[in-house]
Structure formats: structure tokens, C-alpha cells
Amino acid sequence: MAWLVAAMLVVAVGSAAWASLTGTAERLPAIALAAAICTASSCAALAITAWYQNTLNAIAGVLGGTLVRMCIPLLAGAASAAQRGVLWQAGFLGQLVWFFLVSLTIETALLLRLLRPATTNGVATGLLTNSVSDG
Numbered sequence: 112m113a114w115l116v117a118a119m120l121v122v123a124v125g126s127a128a129w130a131s132l133t134g135t136a137e138r139l140p141a142i143a144l145a146a147a148i149c150t151a152s153s154c155a156a157l158a159i160t161a162w163y164q165n166t167l168n169a170i171a172g173v174l175g176g177t178l179v180r181m182c183i184p185l186l187a188g189a190a191s192a193a194q195r196g197v198l199w200q201a202g203f204l205g206q207l208v209w210f211f212l213v214s215l216t217i218e219t220a221l222l223l224r225l226l227r228p229a230t231t232n233g234v235a236t237g238l239l240t241n242s243v244s245d246g
Contacts, residue, residue, distance in 0.1 A: 112154050112157055112158070114217070114221060115150065115153055115154060115157065115214070115217050115218060115221060116150060116154070118213075118217045119146055119149070119150040119153075119210070119213070119214055119217070120146075122146070122210070122213050123142060123143065123146035123210070126142050126146070126206070126209070126210075127139055127142050127143070130142060135202075137201050138201045138202050138206065140197075140198065140201060141198050141201040141202055141203040141206045142206050144187075144198065144203065144206075145187075145203060145206035145207040145209070145210045146206075146210050148183060148184055148187050148207065148210075149184055149207065149210035149211050149213070149214040150210075150214060151183065152179060152180050152181075152182075152183035152184055152214075153180060153214040153215075153217070153218045155176070155179045155180070155183070156176035156177065156179050156180035156218060157176065157218060157221060157222070157225075158176075159172055159175050159176040159179060160172050160173050160175075160176040160222060160225065160226070161225060163175070164225065164226065169226075173222075173226070180215075180218070184207055184211050187207060188203075188204050188207050188208075191203045191204060191207075192204060
């Protein structure tokens with residue numbers, strides 16, 4: 112999770128710097144909130160997936176993580192759209208989509224590394240693969 116938080120922090124600082132340089136500093140609260148929401152939902156999804164990683168419910172863990180990962184930003188975007196307040200006018204929804212896609216990319220890379228099947232004598236074993244015996 113530290114890699115995810117660090118990468119999201121770099122992207123958030125880059126987005127904030129870009130907003131400041133282009134004269135759209137009023138977007139800074141929207142950038143900060145969108146980055147925080149997407150980072151928190153990605154961390155929660157990674158934690159759920161890691162919790163169930165070596166159990167018989169590993170697939171349910173991945174699906175549960177996906178549900179959490181998608182619903183939190185979706186609810187935040189829907190709430191912002193319903194209120195049409197200051198965050199909406201600052202482009203919160205666009206920032207939310209940007210940070211969702213960035214965090215999804217980073218999280219996918221981390222999950223591929225986390226969920227790599229174990230190997231025994233060069234043969235992949237695990238929940239989703241068949242193990243081959245020598246006999």
C-alpha cells in the first residue's frame with residue numbers, strides 16, 4: 112500500500128502544480144479531495160484482496176475489493192453532482208475520474224504482483240491453476 116500512496120501523492124502534487132501553473136488554483140480542493148477518495152478506496156481494495164489472498168475465498172476477496180474500489184468514488188461523484196456546489200464547479204467530477212483511472216492502473220500493477228501464483232518446481236500451483244504431479 113505504501114507504493115500506492117506514494118504514487119498517488121506524486122500524481123496529486125503534479126496535478127496541483129499543473130492547476131497552479133495554468134491559473135486554475137480554485138481546483139486545488141477538488142484535486143485534494145478526489146486524490147484522497149481514490150487513494151483510500153484503492154487502499155481498502157488492496158487490503159481486502161490481501162486479507163483473502165491465500166484462502167478458499169480469494170476470488171470473493173478480489174470481487175469485494177472491486178466493489179469497494181468502485182462504489183466509494185461513485186458515491187462521492189454522485190453526491191457532488193447532486194449538490195452542484197463549489198466542488199462541482201471546481202471540476203471535482205473530472206478530477207475524480209482522473210484519479211480513479213490513475214489509482215486503478217497503479218492498483219492493478221500491485222495486484223498482479225500480489226496475486227502471482229506460487230510455483231513448485233517450475234509448475235504453477237494455486238486456486239486458479241491445476242497442479243501437476245510427477246506420478
